[in-house]
Amino acid sequence: TQLLEQSPQFLSIQEGENLTVYCNSSSVFSSLQWYRQEPGEGPVLLVTVVTGGEVKKLKRLTFQFGDARKDSSLHITAAQPGDTGLYLCAGPVFNAGNNRKLIWGLGTSLAVNP
């Protein structure tokens, strides 16, 4: 069974600090995705990483896919209160019926305090 382990589970920091969230697996994934979910809303896709070693930047967010495609990280520089939310990593797997679905990490609940 493929699993995605996400850490830390909870993070509370002050505005302006940097942070890194990790998403690890013992399995190889063809791609990994990062979503952010704000209270009262559905998750919103931030990025998809597909190539081992790939680095993608989205303003103050930097995403990296491990060389072996088993892990990914999300680094936020100079966090702001607007970054508060639940960050989820997800990767595609095939079920017994050969249907593709996403499996999810447990999420990182981030609170950025002003």
Add this chain to the structure above:
Amino acid sequence: DTEVTQTPKHLVMGMTNKKSLKCEQHMGHRAMYWYKQKAKKPPELMFVYSYEKLSINESVPSRFSPECPNSSLLNLHLHALQPEDSALYLCASRRVDRGNEKLFFGSGTQLSVL
């Protein structure tokens, strides 16, 4: 139009009630999903419809009954629910872009079962 619209936003129901959740998208996506999410946890997949046919049922109890009347609409019929079914129910549609899938989520229906 990149929206998935869910109604109602909030729903309170008794254990003997019958209610329905509705989801609509006009992006031309041919796959639609129902997820269940507890607070600060990742979404749990319930059902997937692909081209209006049920392709994935994650062993969901029969008190949840999905329906896909056409490619733009997805319903979830609820009957004889239990208090532990209280959760945020999320609908999503899927777009495939250069082999990568992107899920678009609605804002969800916050369901309370009394």
